[in-house]
Amino acid sequence: MRLDPKLNEYIQRERALERSSACCVRNDNSGCIQSTECLDKFAKFVKWPGNDAPDFKNGTTITVRTSGSVCGQDPRYCRSQHEVGTADQWPDDITKWPICSDPLPKEDFKNSTYENVRCNVVGHPCCIGQEARCEIVTKEYCKYKHGVYHSEATLCSQVNCMQDTCGLIPFRVADKPDQIYRLWLPVMLHAGILHCLVSVVFQMTVLRDMEKLAGWLRIGIIYIFSGITGNFASAIFLPYRAEVGPAGSHFGILACLFVEVLQSWQLLKSPLRALFKLVAITTVLFVFGALPWIDNFAHIFGFISGLLLSFVLLPYITFNRFDRHRKRIQVVTCSALFIGLLTALFFFYYIHPITDCSVCRYINCIPFNEDFCSNHGFRPEDRT
Structure with missing residues (x-):
């Protein structure tokens, strides 16, 4: 739903590393792979401008490219780059190169004198x-x-x-997540049969009785908006963990x-007795929310949202x-608090x-040992 600041920082850092990469051609002719380093004893690092770099038009000046090379891709072997103006040429920055949509025939690649083009590319991008x-x-x-x-x-x-990770409907603008839905x-999603059960x-016990009491429209609004609020809070405090289920709605x-x-x-x-039962049940559920695989932030903010909307x-x-008069003021106040x-x-x-x-992590999961809360998704600071 957004471009996460920490995640974007690491993506940009990895892109900067790729900018300094080049084609690593193995000495035994077993193939080549794009890399930032290459062991001299086993492979040759075909780094521009030292190894047959193509020309680059910088205004009226023609120089050789310094960013590259790229295994299996070269401006000289892409038809769209033949006799183009300065504005249409690929920049001297391989991280800004598009995929060549009209390459020369494969025979031209095999007969090339340029090692980064002639070699068999054994590695391609994999989103993990x-x-x-x-x-x-x-x-x-x-x-x-x-x-x-x-x-x-x-x-x-x-x-x-990022699109491969998020899936569903593609972003309108690449690298800018906009899946507000x-x-x-x-x-409406669940993590398995038991979760759905x-x-x-x-829903067939508590929710059904509340629907009979207050009507489907009122309960439907409370159910949906409590879930939205819980998911919103979960996205803020647990940004690197996938969440499904109507925990906030419940x-x-x-x-x-x-x-x-x-x-x-x-x-x-016996109103005190009824209230005590509800407090006891809710307390137990919140305590269970501090265990792994349970989203306590969705519970807490879904409960707060449901409380405010119920008064309204x-x-x-x-x-x-x-x-x-008191209950009318109560409706106005709770409406303002929910909007706030x-x-x-x-x-x-x-x-x-x-x-x-x-x-925040202790609210959602109490780490009794080092691996007890390890399911909270990756940590950007640990990404290498």
């Missing part, structure tokens, strides 16, 4: 993992790492690993029960004039992203 990491590897290794292999490309800068889509049981409905007890306090036979949307009974909550989440996600929150 949810962190959009790109590596130049063989097809077999990419399959082993469950990555997305791009045999048509020669450089990592020519592929969009991910705020509500996880509410738990949701169905909750806790929003759980908050409805609290509001129903408070609004009908005078009508209940659930029907209530007034017992006197003062009570009616969404505004704050929007601010800390898009305008001033939270990138370092050491305390």
Whole structure:
């Protein structure tokens, strides 16, 4: 839904490393691969401008290229680069090269005198993992790492690993994630049959009763917006972990029960007993939320959202004039607080992203040992 600051920093750093890469041709003629380093004893590093570099038109001056070479791709072997003006030529920066759509025939490559063109390219870009990491590897290794292999490309800068990671509808602008629908889509997704079964049981018991009490429209609004708020908070505090499931929505409905007890306090036979049961159940669920594979941020913010929306949307009974006036003020106040909550989440996600929150991880998972909370996704600072 956004270009993550830390992740983008590491992508740009890796692109800068690729800018200094060149074609590493193996001495035994087993192939070549794009790399930033090459062992002299086993391969030759075909680095421009020292090894047959093509010309580069810099205004009225013609110089040789300094960025490259690239295994299997060369301006001299792409028809679109023949006799073009300065504006249409590939820049002297291989990270800005497109994929050549009209290369010369394969026979011309085989008969070439340029080593980076003549060699058999054994590695292509592979997008690996949810962190959009790109590596130049063989097809077999990419399959082993469950990555997305791009045999048509020669450089990592020519592929969009962020799109491969996110999937679904392509970005309107490359490298700029804009999938805002991910705020509500996880509410309808599940991580397996057991996860789905738990949701169905909750919906056929608690949610069904609340729907009979308040109507499908009111409960539907609370359910969806509680899930959106929970997912928004999860995206802020757990940005590198994939999340699915209506956890925030379920806790929003759980908050409805609290509001129903408070609004009908005078009508209940034992309101304190009912409230104590709800507090006990909610406390246990929040404690379970500190275990791995459970998103406590979605629980907390879904509950807060459901609490505010319940005061606004659930029907209530007034017992006197003062009570009616108090509940109207309550509706206005809770509406303002919910809008303020969404505004704050929007601010800390898009305008001033939270990138370092050491305390937050303890809210979602208490690390009893080193590997207890290892499922929280990769850490950008550990990316190499």
